[in-house]
Amino acid sequence: MTTNTFGTPLRRRTFTSLAALTAAAVAVPSLRAQGKLEKTKVSIAVGGKAAFYYLPLTLAEQLGYFKSEGLDVEISDFAGGSRALQAVVGGSADVVSGAYEHTINLQSKGQMFQAFVLQGRAPQIAMGVSTKAIPTYKTVADLKGKKIGVSAPGSSTNMVANLVLSRAGLKASDVSFVGVGTSAGALAALRSGQIDAMSNTDPVMTMLEQKGEVRIISDTRTLKGTTDVFGGPMPAGCLYAPLEFVQKHPNTCQAMANAIVHGLKWLQTAGPSDIIKTVPEAYLLGDRALYLASFNKVREAISLDGLLPEEGAKTALRALASFDTAIKADKIDLGKTYTNEFARRAKEKYKA
Numbered sequence: 001m002t003t004n005t006f007g008t009p010l011r012r013r014t015f016t017s018l019a020a021l022t023a024a025a026v027a028v029p030s031l032r033a034q035g036k037l038e039k040t041k042v043s044i045a046v047g048g049k050a051a052f053y054y055l056p057l058t059l060a061e062q063l064g065y066f067k068s069e070g071l072d073v074e075i076s077d078f079a080g081g082s083r084a085l086q087a088v089v090g091g092s093a094d095v096v097s098g099a100y101e102h103t104i105n106l107q108s109k110g111q112m113f114q115a116f117v118l119q120g121r122a123p124q125i126a127m128g129v130s131t132k133a134i135p136t137y138k139t140v141a142d143l144k145g146k147k148i149g150v151s152a153p154g155s156s157t158n159m160v161a162n163l164v165l166s167r168a169g170l171k172a173s174d175v176s177f178v179g180v181g182t183s184a185g186a187l188a189a190l191r192s193g194q195i196d197a198m199s200n201t202d203p204v205m206t207m208l209e210q211k212g213e214v215r216i217i218s219d220t221r222t223l224k225g226t227t228d229v230f231g232g233p234m235p236a237g238c239l240y241a242p243l244e245f246v247q248k249h250p251n252t253c254q255a256m257a258n259a260i261v262h263g264l265k266w267l268q269t270a271g272p273s274d275i276i277k278t279v280p281e282a283y284l285l286g287d288r289a290l291y292l293a294s295f296n297k298v299r300e301a302i303s304l305d306g307l308l309p310e311e312g313a314k315t316a317l318r319a320l321a322s323f324d325t326a327i328k329a330d331k332i333d334l335g336k337t338y339t340n341e342f343a344r345r346a347k348e349k350y351k352a
Contacts, residue, residue: 035251041072042252044239045093047081048151048182050283051201052298053237056119057097059263062278068262069255079181080152094245095256099123099156100235100308101316103337108327112243115338117257117346118308119264120236122226122301125160126205128214133196137215140168149180149195156236157182159320161199163229164218166323184285190214203285203294210290221298232315235308235338236301243336254342261306261346268304268352305352306343313338 046054057075060066066073078084081098088096089111096102096113103113129137134146143165150157162172180189186204189195190213198205198214202221208214219225226234239256246253272292276284284291313334321329346352 035254037070037252037255038249039094039252040070041074042095042256043074043076043093044095044097044256045076045078045084045087046097047078047084047155048201049075049077049097050280050285051124051182052203052295052302053120053124053182053201054097055279055302056237056260056263056267057239058279058283059266060259062280063263063266065259065262066256069259071252071255071259073256078152079179080150080155080157082152082154082158088241095239095241097237097239099159100238100240100313100338101156101159101320103240104317104320104327104332104334105324107332107337112336113240114243114246114336115235115238115240115308116246116253116342117260117306118235118238118303118343119260119306120238120301121233121303121309121312122223122298123156123160123220123234123236124201124298124301125157125199125220126202126209126216127161127164127197127199127218128205128208128216129197130190130193130195131213131215133193137217140164140170140217143197144170144174146196147176147178147194149178149186149189149198149200151182151186151200152179153177157199157201160218160220160229162323163319164199172323183283187285202298203283203291206294206297207285207287207290210293221301223300226301230315230319232318233309233312234315234319235312238308238338240338246339250342254345257306257342258346258349261343261352262350264303264306265350265352267302305347307340307347308338308343310334 084096084098085102087093100115103115106113148161158177178195180186182201186200190198209216218229220229317329317332321327
């Protein structure tokens, strides 16, 4: 794969339907151009900020794009997306930088949250089996009774593992899930034998894969791999918040969307050295070459313009409903789980 794989698939341009546009218009108040921010100090909770999954958030922060939009953003990092979500539900943060499918899970429980700018158009999650712990691995059935590492229980990494298990006839209760984070702690957990397999993001998974420490059995780090696993496009990292927050702070949400899309635009022409110079040193996990190799593997999975495809929302709902009996597909109003109003305006502003 080349480092500038940015050609948008043709079908992506046909995703947005009139129905989706109508839903977005109903869900979000009309926005005034350059309107005054209702809230300038915003707290964002993220689960595993060092992962490429959240690179657009890091870029918006490190390149000063939030500040240029008039925002004073405080980012709190947690072990996984489910922990970040708990911070917003508990009132200690305003917005989550996390997986889109959480908005569907929340709606099934009567809580309305809405995604308003997309960071990743593929989950960038790989599931691998420890070559040391299970050297004779043949099928997913071999994972029964084993310990599987995830960023945090209930997070997107857990969701992918559940999907892989369910397709092999296993239930979540057939294994033990262990929260290991998304960086150095995850590496240590697998290498020390605390876990037998792991579902996680890059750069961690590529580092383990290249050193022969894991055998990849499911991979959503590319668009093709994502389609193979989910049967269609699967939106991933995004900024989402309680629907009430989005409706009460449209200009603030617009400013956040602008900053993320500005970062996505910057990324389209950024070279490897630009990435290295921009992210914090700790994110490299002590190996610049492997970090860049990991980035090249997931680059096409990062959103181009912040827009969430309608077909992607449908894929997410199908995937969740396939293994979670608590989610009734016919009871979910997808039009309320996301809006493209803010990303569309940001795309126009920055020509993303």
